[in-house]
Amino acid sequence: AEQRLQRAFAGRHILLAEDDPVNQEISRSLLEHAGLLVTVAVDGAQAVAMARQATYDLILMDVHMPLMNGLEATHAIRSDSPNRTTPIIALTASAFDDDRSACLAAGMNGHIAKPVNPEMLYDTLRQCLERGRSH
Numbered sequence: 001a002e003q004r005l006q007r008a009f010a011g012r013h014i015l016l017a018e019d020d021p022v023n024q025e026i027s028r029s030l031l032e033h034a035g036l037l038v039t040v041a042v043d044g045a046q047a048v049a050m051a052r053q054a055t056y057d058l059i060l061m062d063v064h065m066p067l068m069n070g071l072e073a074t075h076a077i078r079s080d081s082p083n084r085t086t087p088i089i090a091l092t093a094s095a096f097d098d099d100r101s102a103c104l105a106a107g108m109n110g111h112i113a114k115p116v117n118p119e120m121l122y123d124t125l126r127q128c129l130e131r132g133r134s135h
Contacts, residue, residue: 006035008126012057013037015083017047017073018091019065023114027060027091030118034125044068048076051083058128059083060112063092063103071106078107087128091116 014036018024024040031038039056041047045067051059059077063070074088089110090103100111110124 002033005122005126009035009129011035011037012129013039013055014125015039015041015047015050015056015059017041017044017059017065017070018062019043020062023062023091023116027116027121030116030121031060034122036125044070044073047073048081051077051081051086055082056086058125059086059088060091061088061108063090063094063099070108071102074103074106074108087131089124089128 014031016024016027016031016038018027018040019042028038028040039050041050043065047059047061048068061070061074070090077083077088087109088107089112090108091112091114092099093114103111109128112121112124
């Protein structure tokens with residue numbers, strides 16, 4: 001299963017926007033373990049700046065961050081960046097339906113609850129990255 005993951009994700013570049021150092025480290029190691037290249041942004045404003053300077057295969061966005069939250073950052077990326085159509089997945093400690101609909105309304109493509117379940121993370125990434133590859 002691990003090799004299949006690495007084949008599916010090989011060379012794909014993820015922008016991880018996460019302000020909490022512990023969550024950052026957990027997510028980064030799960031992503032790198034699957035063969036993904038990871039660039040980290042420590043807040044929403046930095047995520048937007050990075051998304052305007054490079055293209056990514058997928059963006060994992062914490063919803064609750066300082067300076068600019070994940071919803072605001074997603075809106076900014078969707079309105080003006082080379083990542084307008086890049087899949088953006090919300091990372092949030094809240095699994096409430098209101099949160100989920102706010103994420104989708106902001107232009108996010110999906111939602112992963114924290115603490116991150118590796119299987120759910122990999123399944124969501126696979127779905128988004130395979131969809132992106134078929135364009």
